[in-house]
Amino acid sequence: MNVVMSEQLSSVVRPWDLVAEGYAETGATVLAPFAAHALEYVTISSESEIVDVAAGTGLLSIAAAELGARVQAIDLSQSMIDQLVAAAAEHPTITAQVGDGQALPYEDNRFDAGFSLFGLMFFPDRPEGFAELCRVLRPGATAVVAAWAPAAESSLMRALFGALTAADPTATLPQPDARSLENPRVFDAEMRAAGFLDVRIEQHTVEVCYPDATALWESTTRSSAPLAVVRDEVGEEEWQRRSTAAIEHLTVTYRPNTPLRTTALFGIGTAPS
Template sequence: MFGNPLAVAEPWDLVADGYAEFAPAIMQPFSARALEFVSLSAQSQVVDVAAGSGMLTLLAAERVARVEAIDFSESMITRLTKAAAEAGLTNIGAQVGDGQALPFGSDRFDAGFSMFGLMFFPDRARGFAELFRVLRPGGTAVVSSWAPVADSPLMRMVFGASAAADPSIQEPRPNFLSLENPEVFESEMRGAGFEAVSIQRHSTMLTFGDSEQLWEVVLRSSAPLELIRHTVGAEAWAGRAALMKAFLAANYRPGRPLSTTAYLGIGHKPEY
């Protein structure tokens, strides 16, 4: 059994609809920023690992020849495929699979991405190694991971609401062995073979009309909270949701901007 509950598909399957609808407000700015670190052309081949509902895939597909998206959540891939069809994008391949064992040949892609996915892999080293393997020599990878919660007022608000409903849920302390630590992030990318590695800090600011909108946008796209809802049942969840909404109503001032911060690791596969 995996130690991290987000390292398996179930919570992502459960949250797929809400994630596809509401998460772009938070996630898409990071995907747009990630694309800025890579030189892409109309001939580029791109892979998106742990693609989720396809925020980066859809942005990249507008400017490259082909994007191959892979995620272990079938529901996420279903949403991605639907979004691609609605956008009229025919240059996207989407499949269910494991980012630690990519179903692609070596030296294939000009660029590879994993937006807030590889950070959850049970074997991150294998995830980085597979991303390195499928890139062509000279290719670029961009991987993102959240900064510590203490650096993100938006995430602190979410954990505050969660603790109001269940005091056993506390704001996590920084994990210096994870990709929250830029030194670990750089070391793991270099360990996979990447060169000229750079870890860039990026923040995005969100503003909500009121606490109800904050609830909709942030909490309905939260895989951990969706897993709790599924686990505790409808009656218990209704009580928790009421407490969380009350916390947000008491602590969020309408129109107040809240930031969230991530690290983006950029690495290059050397030319042979």
């Protein structure tokens, strides 16, 4: 599918194009447990047809297909879809395409469940993203949307940004944003405004371990879209200087195989009759 993107959408998609390869190679360390948890909110069978919006490299799509579902996966980034198609080569029940989650190319009332794992949270028009997800679900179908909790609540993010600050003193831990989906009240209100019923917002925390400081740094930075943009902007020589300083910092502050925690909010709602 060819998508004509506005300048705004082009700026949105660029970070994900840059990070797609690293996301596919290292993102599963953190994201796969969240994908598995998202699927626990629905009953999947061979009769199920689901939509995975902002599907990225397809962790949730593939996990759903392995449970028997037929999956329509869509993402704005061609590079992400390329990675998804390669990873899903053995799963013929997955159909992947490039497209905008704010204007889904599916008919009304089509899907038995809908998901967006850390994708819809970045949409320029989140209300439209929620409304589109609601539109394509059958009456009574379940939607599951995941968004990150505040970075300050994540020991993984604190470790990463401590290392970033050692390499670049201007780097700071992202501050809480009460207007984003990290605010449960905003999350709840936006889902309800889109038409979802029985909305609830739940937390889920995952622990990850790394064998050493280098693995922690490489895994987290290669799967971070914002940091992929930084790397592209500062150039490889400067990025390698920062990486060396960051790894030296983590070698002192991170004990190998120590669990680090990161938390997501899950918004669960039901499509109306």
